[in-house]
Amino acid sequence: MLSEQSAATVRATLPVVGAAIGEITERFYAGLFAAHPELLRDLFNRGNQAAGTQRQALAGSVAAFATHLVDHPDQRPDAMLSRIAHKHASLGVTPAQYQVVHEHLFAAIVDVLGEAVTPEVAAAWDEVYWLMANALIAVEKRLYEESGGHGWREWEVVERVAETGDVASFRLRPVDGGPVRDFRAGQYVSVRVELPDGARQIRQYSLSGAPGSALRQISVKRVSGDAGGATPEGEVSHHLHARVREGDVLELSEPYGDLVLDDVTDTPLLLASAGIGVTPMTAMLAQLAETGHRAPVTVVHGDRSPADHALRADHEAYAAKLPDAAVHFWYEAQAPAGARSGLVDLSGIVVPSGTRAYLCGPLPFMRAVRTQLIEKGVAPADIHYEVFGPDLWLASQG
Template identity: 45%
Template sequence: MTIAPNSAPHTVPELDPDHADLIRATLPLVGSRIDDITPLFYRKMFQAHPELLRDRFNRGNQKQGAQQRALAASIATFATHLVDPTLPHPRELLSRIGHKHASLGVTPDEYKIVHEHLFSAIVEVLGADVVTPEIAAAWDRVYWLMATTLIDLEQSLYESAGVQPGDVFRETCVVQRIDDPSGAATFIVESATPALPLPDFQPGQYISVGADLPDSARQLRQYSLTNHPGSARLAFTVRKVPADSNTPAGEVSTWLHNTISPGNRLQITLPFGDLTIDPAATTPLVLISAGIGVTPMAGILEHLAAETPSRRTLVLHADRSAITHPLHDTVVDLVAALHNADLRVWYSALDHGRMNLAEVDLPEDADYYLCGGAGFLQSLHAQLLAAGIPSERVHFELFSPNDWLLGSYGAAPSV
């Protein structure tokens, strides 16, 4: 079953009443078995297409189950909105997924692969006697409504970038590496083909970086751009992710730190991402981050220092100490270069406690940008709502498959 592209990226089509009734009736059942369905789906898909796990999907997220949970939650949230349009609109969910897909070079044909193995897993888990032709048709409709909306959005992103779908990868040369006292490293790259310079970007966007790992896999990871747009060079900062008792060491961050130096070639993608500021706006900005989440904020500060240094800006950051604070000196210098900016930090090693916005005089009419770990974002998002900040003024980035759940989807179904 296919649906002709007919949905603008900011709209979500509707289910017909019969399908809506079936989705409403079966959503609890699908939700209760989603932890069985999604792992089986990925096993089936990777068995049929091992290159997707090797070269496209984040193997770390697969091992931890993060990608499985993200897929389940996204489809359930989309389906829930279709049967109850009074719930928050999933445009943020769709935008976040669409930008991530464009950064990975996803093409329309790949949605057919996902559909084949996802629906095979649904039938295998729930049973053909439960998944009647009518129920299958209703969920098929949900899938293709979501897929087609994303395909349309991704097509618009590719068109805006001036490329064909999936043609987002570029060969670059590393021209500089800056090792930060925090242990992070900033890599500055330029096009390996001088006649084809790297494109401009919006402050807060990211690129995907391709790593050719020792086992011949080509893994992709997203990193925020930390330099000012317009130089034909792109800079991104990477913190080496160590192993702990629950997660393995970061494959790509370790590879970058251990093997990449000036003169090396590096494959990246064109910039994408929707955590961007409006360069023409004059309203105050509040940039809130923790740990390596400072990177998109550094990029935004670079832009402000160069273009609108008088814009009221409040920078809030949480970390263990000034030494572990990535880009600490850069951020301090950038804030000092602005005419109306303040920096406040919370360092746990100095017993500053957790970031508490009740201690801060939040500017009126500000836009709030957040980046950090899931627990940090959940806490700060709740604090902002408690402070009366409208949700439409809160923007966030986690670089984790479930990051959009921290936005207006607090009431998303438990799957």
């Protein structure tokens, strides 16, 4: 891994780089997009750039990777790298783009830190960058080989279903009529659309239907911006809601994502979601019902109200097919009989020993659930999560 000389230099300079990483990533993206405007137009999420969340995610991942290298020189943070690599593969990121990123990232480092970037410091952080980049390139190469190579495929919308006032499901089949690779419950696809200004923006949506079908199903929440601009309006989600109907064609990637059920035949599970985080959980429940999972399954979901609970019928129906499932729903308003009022609270929920947990929803929700699960004795290594959008979990740990 990291050489001893570079490790000492990185350890000594990590506080300085960490303190400036936000400014470095801001300068980096400004320089990158000035030189390559097509990347902002057709690859990067313009909403996340406007909100600054992509900068936070990049800063968090770089700092976390460097810290891991100096604290655990004989280990590699494979879980973090896998999550990033799956997202990159869904976008079609290529090895050549890592050189472009390197050029502009190091220009930003020198620009911000100035004379502090001695040849020794530059060499050490260059080693960090290429350790991370080459590890990602290797994982992405394997993912491309497993999926048959990255390419955009046209899919026709055969049905559109209004799940709630702001969530719609789109069921799709390949335009070419060719075979469909199966996916693993919990995975997502990238969807690329052309917007009115000519930009071809890409977003990831979990596959919310059951595995094994010749159709793909995505369930899309319309993202509305707030008055202060902290959350920009979702360009692609609004496009899909306003413009895409039965008979229209979308471009999809192959399925990617590492929040999947592995070797869980005899394992107690807890599937916890909030809001649109329900989408991968319904696919997981469908798979568990299909395979006849017999160990306990605890289903947890929180939402604003029953009317806002997308895929609620599927959520309940798949859980009902399991021989040992407990379903717990929380609603902030209008909770019906059998459900709980307020936010998700696991204090009164029995969590079997040896439970493996899967979480999907807003970060505050997942942090709270993770904390409660650990207090109940669930091992941190057995708690897995999915973040929609830039992964700010790492950034929030700095």
